[in-house]
Amino acid sequence: MAIDSRLEQLIRLAAPYWAGEAEVVRTYWTSPKRTRDTDLLWLSRQCFKEFWGSGVSKYDRGGVFLGVMKKLIAQAPEIDVSLDRHEVLDVLEGLKAEFAHYCAFADIYDALRPVGAPRLNPQMLESWPEEDALTALRYRHQDQHGAVGMRACKFTEGGYCALFSEGKALGGRGGIEEKIAEACAFVYEDEFGHMLAGIADIGQEGLGEGDWKLFGELVIAQMQQRIRMRNAQFGQPLSEQRVAATFRGEIEPARFDYQRAGLAA
Ligand SMILES: [Fe+2]
Numbered sequence: 001m002a003i004d005s006r007l008e009q010l011i012r013l014a015a016p017y018w019a020g021e022a023e024v025v026r027t028y029w030t031s032p033k034r035t036r037d038t039d040l041l042w043l044s045r046q047c048f049k050e051f052w053g054s055g056v057s058k059y060d061r062g063g064v065f066l067g068v069m070k071k072l073i074a075q076a077p078e079i080d081v082s083l084d085r086h087e088v089l090d091v092l093e094g095l096k097a098e099f100a101h102y103c104a105f106a107d108i109y110d111a112l113r114p115v116g117a118p119r120l121n122p123q124m125l126e127s128w129p130e131e132d133a134l135t136a137l138r139y140r141h142q143d144q145h146g147a148v149g150m151r152a153c154k155f156t157e158g159g160y161c162a163l164f165s166e167g168k169a170l171g172g173r174g175g176i177e178e179k180i181a182e183a184c185a186f187v188y189e190d191e192f193g194h195m196l197a198g199i200a201d202i203g204q205e206g207l208g209e210g211d212w213k214l215f216g217e218l219v220i221a222q223m224q225q226r227i228r229m230r231n232a233q234f235g236q237p238l239s240e241q242r243v244a245a246t247f248r249g250e251i252e253p254a255r256f257d258y259q260r261a262g263l264a265a
Contacts, residue, residue, distance in 0.1 A: 006212060007202060010155070013216055014199075015253035017223035018160035020246035022254065024230045025166035027237040029177075036112060038235050039176065043109040045233045046163075048125040050102040054135050064098045097190055104183035112176055130232035134225045141218050148211050152218035155202060158195035159226050160254055164188035196261040 028034060028042070052063040072091060075083055102122075109120045118124070141149035167184025170177040207215060224247055231238050238246075245251070 007200070010202065010216065010219065011199070011256045012253070014155070014160075014219060014223055015256060016246065016249045016251050017220070017227060018162055018254035019251045020223075020227045020243075021159045021162035021230050022166050023242075023246065023251065024227060024234060024238050025163050026169075028234040029166070029170065031237045033235060033237070036114070039112060040109060042234050043105050043112070044120060044125055045128060045131070046105045047102055047109065047120060047122075048127055049131070050098060050105060051122045052125060052127070053131075054138070065095065065102070068095055068098075101187050101190070104186055108176070108179045108183055111179060128229075128232055130225070130229040134222070134229045137222060137225050141222070145214060145218065148207065148215055149218060151202060151207070152215055152222060154198040155215075155219055156222040156226060157198050158191055159223070159230070160256075161188050161192050161195055162254075163230065164191060192260070196257070200261045 028038075051065050054063060054067075068091060072088065072095075079085055079088055106120045113119075138149075138153045141152055143149070145152075164184040164187045167180050168188055169181070171181035171185065172178075173181070227238075227243060227246065231243060
């Protein structure tokens with residue numbers, strides 16, 4: 001089967017889950033359970049993801065910021081010996097972007113915290129069980145399925161930026177909603193292209209016939225765990241029954257932006 005129709009199939013597979021993650025966030029915004037405390041909780045958890053979270057290559061608390069910095073320091077003697085300077089520049093640009101995302105959410109946390117409460121710092125950030133389960137699942141897929149597992153992680157990374165697009169939609173409401181919208185719009189612009197590339201360049205991987213089936217299974221498992229991670233981050237705005245229904249595909253799928261992905265026919 002041609003790569004394009006394979007990619008289309010994968011997008012059809014993932015689109016209901018992207019919509020599910022968006023529904024979690026959208027439901028939370030108007031949930032009666034939403035308070036300043038629950039806002040502080042999801043913001044601090046998002047800061048955890050931006051600072052300590054594992055992208056697709058680390059599982060310890062090294063994370064996307066410190067882990068990458070430490071690796072760079074260790075490799076410094078190799079710059080222009082065995083490590084190209086432009087590769088280093090790319091890593092530094094990625095590092096700055098991730099730290100800017102951390103700052104964006106940490107700034108809202110600090111603006112929202114009660115008078116006298118401590119400012120946010122990375123040491124006080126905690127993970128949560130569903131986030132740990134997602135990371136563990138991704139590492140299991142990489143360990144058990146090598147390149148196919150790694151590709152599945154790249155495909156599901158970012159979850160079609162559902163949090164950021166739903167956050168952006170709060171724009172125009174003023175107050176804290178406006179701050180959330182601004183932060184989400186900023187991160188969305190940063191991440192959307194990156195996320196699309198992780199989806200669109202699957203065609204370059206040269207997967208064999210048998211690999212595609214496995215790839216689809218890994219993607220579904222990761223996307224389902226993403227919904228659980230996000231639902232827990234926001235204090236379970238979706239009921240277990242609703243989560244199960246989204247897993248059965250009882251949801252309007254997200255519309256994939258073929259134009260922006262550079263895949264328009
Ligand atoms: Fe980020």
